[in-house]
Amino acid sequence: MRQFDSQNMILMDKSILSYCDSNEIETLASYILTELNSKNWSSDLIISNIIKELTTEKESLNFAIQQTCQDVLKENLRVENEIANDDFVCYKKFVKANTYLPDKEMAKDAMDLWELTSSHDLMLHKLSFERQISLSNTLLANLQSDKFKSKTDRLIGIAERINKFSESTAKLEDAYSKINKHNSKTRSVITPSIQKNTVRKIINENLIPHLENSSIVFPKVYEETFNNICEEIDNLNIKVRRRKTLKLDEDLQSILY
Numbered sequence: 001m002r003q004f005d006s007q008n009m010i011l012m013d014k015s016i017l018s019y020c021d022s023n024e025i026e027t028l029a030s031y032i033l034t035e036l037n038s039k040n041w042s043s044d045l046i047i048s049n050i051i052k053e054l055t056t057e058k059e060s061l062n063f064a065i066q067q068t069c070q071d072v073l074k075e076n077l078r079v080e081n082e083i084a085n086d087d088f089v090c091y092k093k094f095v096k097a098n099t100y101l102p103d104k105e106m107a108k109d110a111m112d113l114w115e116l117t118s119s120h121d122l123m124l125h126k127l128s129f130e131r132q133i134s135l136s137n138t139l140l141a142n143l144q145s146d147k148f149k150s151k152t153d154r155l156i157g158i159a160e161r162i163n164k165f166s167e168s169t170a171k172l173e174d175a176y177s178k179i180n181k182h183n184s185k186t187r188s189v190i191t192p193s194i195q196k197n198t199v200r201k202i203i204n205e206n207l208i209p210h211l212e213n214s215s216i217v218f219p220k221v222y223e224e225t226f227n228n229i230c231e232e233i234d235n236l237n238i239k240v241r242r243r244k245t246l247k248l249d250e251d252l253q254s255i256l257y
Contacts, residue, residue, distance in 0.1 A: 012234040014212065015204045020240050022065055022192035029058040029199050031232050032207070035225060044214075050207050057199050064192040066182065073179045077129075080175040084168040085125040088136065091161040092117060098155045109151035113158070116142055129176045136169045203233075 016028065033055060041047040095117060098110035120139040124132050143152055143162055152158045190198075211226040 012230045013237040014208050014230050014233065016200050016233055017237050017240055018197075018200070019244060020196070020200070020236060022061065022196040024236055024240065025196040025199050026058060026061050026065060028232060028236055029054060029061070029203065032203065032229055033058065035228055035232075039225065046210050047207075050202065050210070054199065054202050054207070057195070057202060060190065061192065061195040061199050064190055064195045067192075070179075070182060073175070073182055077172075077175040077179050080168065080172040081129065084132075084136070084165070084172040087161070087165040087168045088125045091158075091165045092122065094157045094161045095155075098158065101156070106155060110155055110158075112151060113143075113148065113155070116148065129172070133169065133173045133176060136165070137173075140166050140169065208233075 016025065020028075033051065036047065036051050041051070095110055095113045099107050099114060101107045101110065117139060120135045120142075121127065124135045124139075127135070140162070142148060152162055208226075208229070211222055211229065214222040215226040
């Protein structure tokens with residue numbers, strides 16, 4: 001770690017570059033909040049207020065970033081629904097096939113499963129997500145009951161199909177839950193590119209100058225925190241400078257060749 005000398009200002013970046021992206025700013029803000037919250041700043045009202053403001057704006061940035069993932073969530077829901085539908089249809093086909101077994105007891109067990117499945121709707125995979133998940137979970141719970149578990153274990157291929165159907169239903173429910181949570185957030189959303197500048201401004205214009213000045217007057221209290229945060233900022237700036245240089249080189253190559 002590069003050391004901070006309060007008498008001779010360190011040669012490290014103390015301001016976040018403007019071309020850091022939203023995820024980088026959010027990650028840096030999380031680090032800074034962790035660093036700040038590791039100490040008691042109750043005697044410093046400025047830092048206490050900065051922590052509150054930075055926490056609020058960092059959460060808004062995180063939410064704005066999540067909004068850009070909506071298409072990913074929708075696609076994940078579509079994929080998981082397709083898998084769950086296929087697994088349910090496959091389960092039904094196996095049950096139906098078992099009803100034609102020459103062993104009358106096994107065929108009777110298969111008919112019991114078919115009637116149970118029918119009571120939960122043989123076309124449940126065509127229903128709304130909420131209804132489909134609810135009926136699937138109820139059916140799966142009944143299939144695992146003492147009354148039906150022994151039947152499913154005796155029949156050919158049924159236990160495996162139930163396990164597959166159970167796994168895909170759980171994944172479908174998780175995907176549906178995530179998109180519901182996403183959609184239930186009703187507050188207005190600022191784009192990540194705008195919100196990142198709000199967070200960046202708090203750090204650059206409020207936090208860093210205060211820590212820098214305080215480090216000179218009270219080095220034992222502020223120096224370590226200031227040093228750690230500056231080093232993290234410096235590391236990020238080095239990374240984005242390299243990225244920008246690489247991008248400029250690639251653009252130049254495309255022009256020349």
